[in-house]
Amino acid sequence: xxxxxxxxxxxxxxxxxxxxxxxxxxxxxxxxxxxxxxxxxxxxxxxxxxxxxxxxxxxxxxxxxxxxxxxxxxxxxxxxxxxxxxxxxxxxxxxxxxxxxxxxxxxxxxxxxxxxxxxxxxxxxxxxxxxxxxxxxxxxxxxxxxxxxxxxxxxxxxxxxxxxxxxxxxxxxxxxxxxxxxxxxxxxxxxxxxxxxxxxxxxxxxxxxxxxxxxxxxxxxxxxxxxxxxxxxxxxxxxxxxxxxxxxxxxxxxxxxxxxxxxxxxxxxxxxxxxxxxxxxxxxxxxxxxxxxxxxxxxxxxxxxxxxxxxxxxxxxxxxxxxxxxxxxxxxxxxxxxxxxxxxxxxxxxxxxxxxxxxxxxxxxxxxx
Amino acid sequence: xxxxxxxxxxxxxxxxxxxxxxxxxxxxxxxxxxxxxxxxxxxxxxxxxxxxxxxxxxxxxxxxxxxxxxxxxxxxxxxxxxxxxxxxxxxxxxxxxxxxxxxxxxxxxxxxxxxxxxxxxxxxxxxxxxxxxxxxxxxxxxxxxxxxxxxxxxxxxxxxxxxxxxxxxxxxxxxxxxxxxxxxxxxxxxxxxxxxxxxxxxxxxxxxxxxxxxxxxxxxxxxxxxxxxxxxxxxxxxxxxxxxxxxxxxxxxxxxxxxxxxxxxxxxxxxxxxxxxxxxxxxxxxxxxxxxxxxxxxxxxxxxxxxxxxxxxxxxxxxxxxxxxxxxxxxxxxxxxxxxxxxxxxxxxxxxxxxxxxxxxxxxxxxxx
Numbered sequence: 001x002x003x004x005x006x007x008x009x010x011x012x013x014x015x016x017x018x019x020x021x022x023x024x025x026x027x028x029x030x031x032x033x034x035x036x037x038x039x040x041x042x043x044x045x046x047x048x049x050x051x052x053x054x055x056x057x058x059x060x061x062x063x064x065x066x067x068x069x070x071x072x073x074x075x076x077x078x079x080x081x082x083x084x085x086x087x088x089x090x091x092x093x094x095x096x097x098x099x100x101x102x103x104x105x106x107x108x109x110x111x112x113x114x115x116x117x118x119x120x121x122x123x124x125x126x127x128x129x130x131x132x133x134x135x136x137x138x139x140x141x142x143x144x145x146x147x148x149x150x151x152x153x154x155x156x157x158x159x160x161x162x163x164x165x166x167x168x169x170x171x172x173x174x175x176x177x178x179x180x181x182x183x184x185x186x187x188x189x190x191x192x193x194x195x196x197x198x199x200x201x202x203x204x205x206x207x208x209x210x211x212x213x214x215x216x217x218x219x220x221x222x223x224x225x226x227x228x229x230x231x232x233x234x235x236x237x238x239x240x241x242x243x244x245x246x247x248x249x250x251x252x253x254x255x256x257x258x259x260x261x262x263x264x265x266x267x268x269x270x271x272x273x274x275x276x277x278x279x280x281x282x283x284x285x286x287x288x289x290x291x292x293x294x295x296x297x298x299x300x301x302x303x304x305x306x307x308x309x310x311x312x313x314x315x316x317x318x319x320x321x322x323x324x325x326x327x328x329x330x331x332x333x334x335x336x337x338x339x340x341x342x343x344x345x346x347x348x349x350x351x352x353x354x355x356x357x358x359x360x361x362x363x364x365x366x367x368x369x
Numbered sequence: 370x371x372x373x374x375x376x377x378x379x380x381x382x383x384x385x386x387x388x389x390x391x392x393x394x395x396x397x398x399x400x401x402x403x404x405x406x407x408x409x410x411x412x413x414x415x416x417x418x419x420x421x422x423x424x425x426x427x428x429x430x431x432x433x434x435x436x437x438x439x440x441x442x443x444x445x446x447x448x449x450x451x452x453x454x455x456x457x458x459x460x461x462x463x464x465x466x467x468x469x470x471x472x473x474x475x476x477x478x479x480x481x482x483x484x485x486x487x488x489x490x491x492x493x494x495x496x497x498x499x500x501x502x503x504x505x506x507x508x509x510x511x512x513x514x515x516x517x518x519x520x521x522x523x524x525x526x527x528x529x530x531x532x533x534x535x536x537x538x539x540x541x542x543x544x545x546x547x548x549x550x551x552x553x554x555x556x557x558x559x560x561x562x563x564x565x566x567x568x569x570x571x572x573x574x575x576x577x578x579x580x581x582x583x584x585x586x587x588x589x590x591x592x593x594x595x596x597x598x599x600x601x602x603x604x605x606x607x608x609x610x611x612x613x614x615x616x617x618x619x620x621x622x623x624x625x626x627x628x629x630x631x632x633x634x635x636x637x638x639x640x641x642x643x644x645x646x647x648x649x650x651x652x653x654x655x656x657x658x659x660x661x662x663x664x665x666x667x668x669x670x671x672x673x674x675x676x677x678x679x680x681x682x683x684x685x686x687x688x689x690x691x692x693x694x695x696x697x698x699x700x701x702x703x704x705x706x707x708x709x710x711x712x713x714x715x716x717x718x719x720x721x722x723x724x725x726x727x728x729x730x731x732x733x734x735x736x737x738x
Binding site (some may be wrong): 074076077080081101102103104105106266268269299302303304306 | 442443445446449450452465470471472474475476477634635636637641642668669670671672673674675
């Protein structure tokens with residue numbers, strides 16, 4: 001195999017596929033990127049058996065062929081090359097030579113035969129959404145997936161298509177994050193659970209283009225995302241997702257309209273007094289015209305007031321500050337509406353059309369003063 | 370104590386003095402910053418008993434007094450305050466209140482009496498050098514101090530003043546870095562050894578101003594740097610420094626003039642093939658008109674050629690790539706002169722006037738091919 005391409009094309013390609021190279025594995029072939037120039041285009045493929053990514057790199061093929069190269073070393077070398085044309089060659093013993101200007105690297109690659117290609121997926125009933133929109137809805141929900149693997153379903157996100165609506169939803173037992181977006185067309189009903197890791201990785205590859213589209217295809221076991229020159233295939237999490245609708249409610253006793261940025265910065269300051277691993281709640285008192293936020297810890301105490309608009313009853317309620325911060329960070333509205341019932345019932349942050357809904361469970365607190 | 374000042378003044382002051390707050394200590398008072406408003410100015414002081422820093426923060430004192438506050442918490446809180454006026458108060462029980470807008474923090478401070486002030490130093494025979502110059506010469510030499518403490522003298526830098534010359538020198542047993550700069554005036558002879566940590570910390574506080582001066586004062590046991598509103602006092606390392614002059618030589622058998630950036634980038638690429646902890650040398654062959662650099666490791670091999678101007682004999686010699694990289698990074702000349710004798714003798718990188726001299730010992734290598 002032999003081909004020539006620019007350093008920058010190589011870097012872009014490696015950046016994309018590297019997301020599917022596992023950090024730790026006992027199968028050393030998974031740490032490789034397959035460089036495949038057998039079919040007239042230069043393809044880079046990485047596959048950790050859960051998630052596979054394939055992208056096309058522009059360049060000129062001199063001799064067709066394929067070889068697997070250790071991803072980390074390959075990427076490290078390419079990054080440090082001068083900004084120039086790069087020639088990549090391999091021989092029948094998988095010896096790889098990378099030449100750029102007067103610099104020449106020799107590496108031992110691996111036989112491409114050992115590599116597992118992406119599973120073949122039939123591209124029918126594709127759902128189209130812009131790269132920007134898909135990236136946004138992922139970033140706006142992914143933080144509330146459960147981090148540990150004790151409940152596999154919680155480590156994924158619900159991905160639901162109903163007519164021209166796309167809904168993403170994640171929950172971790174303490175909170176729920178839901179985002180809805182309108183699609184440009186209507187599609188058959190689909191409901192799958194996508195691993196959080198897949199969505200996290202794909203959100204890092206997606207651009208902020210509002211015009212470049214991602215086409216999404218489904219099988220029983222896989223989801224495929226196709227955009228620009230890249231294909232991402234991931235296994236799905238099998239099983240029935242939680243019944244979200246029965247956890248939601250539109251009843252409330254107290255409604256507070258508050259400036260999002262002021263609220264966020266105030267909670268952010270309060271968390272300075274919480275040592276890592278400590279579970280100190282912030283305590284919020286909602287009265288006419290203002291909200292007072294307090295925190296007491298071994299380090300010290302803080303209180304701060306913010307002007308609000310209130311409807312309904314006065315209320316005092318405690319929250320894990322991190323959960324409020326995570327939700328407030330990804331909302332774009334200047335003013336948000338917070339709906340509350342009592343100190344033991346979940347609080348809802350949502351807009352009028354429920355394009356976003358963030359449910360956060362309160363925590364118990366003891367009033368000392 | 371009570372005073373009012375801007376958030377940005379507080380941040381600047383805390384950034385400066387925090388350098389003298391130890392990361393780990395068994396004496397909790399050392400983790401504090403003394404806030405001293407007893408004398409009509411607001412002083413912040415930190416002192417880890419080796420290094421002490423004091424700076425003046427502009428603000429309005431309402432009630433004189435002093436209190437010690439945990440540096441980390443104080444700095445964290447101040448950084449997250451809104452950009453506005455901040456009021457800092459303490460009462461007779463060292464209870465500290467920080468108020469900014471509608472946010473109010475309460476902390477338990479410590480009695481300022483427990484704090485150790487900087488040692489008093491008489492300011493005579495001060496040596497003046499610009500902040501930029503002092504910062505530069507430190508950054509251009511500090512990398513070759515020895516990191517471990519097995520030889521205390523090697524963990525410091527020689528600081529020598531002779532008439533209108535300032536010379537800094539560091540060495541770690543494998544290399545020596547020397548920088549000389551001209552001062553605007555002549556001074557009495559001084560020769561001290563300053564702890565590397567002090568110089569590292571001070572280089573982070575110094576600005577790149579070529580007009581703002583640092584005044585340096587000496588006692589038998591201390592060095593004092595005074596600039597803008599800040600005083601840095603450090604203990605000196607006691608004892609006789611190494612006799613550098615007898616390690617230097619101006620004889621050579623081979624002289625190579627090479628583009629510094631090309632040489633640096635080439636070695637940088639070669640180090641990709643060296644795993645951490647591995648001690649693979651780069652092997653340099655100097656012949657008429659070109660230098661060839663080679664490296665062979667378990668990962669692979671690399672070779673690259675660079676055009677040079679050569680005087681004297683051909684030579685093949687091996688180096689620890691890191692030592693060359695460290696020196697090449699801090700030299701500003703476009704083309705550098707490298708002086709060599711044989712594969713076992715030190716190599717010198719120096720300019721004509723010896724404003725900089727970098728000595729690097731070669732390493733043994735076995736030629737396989």
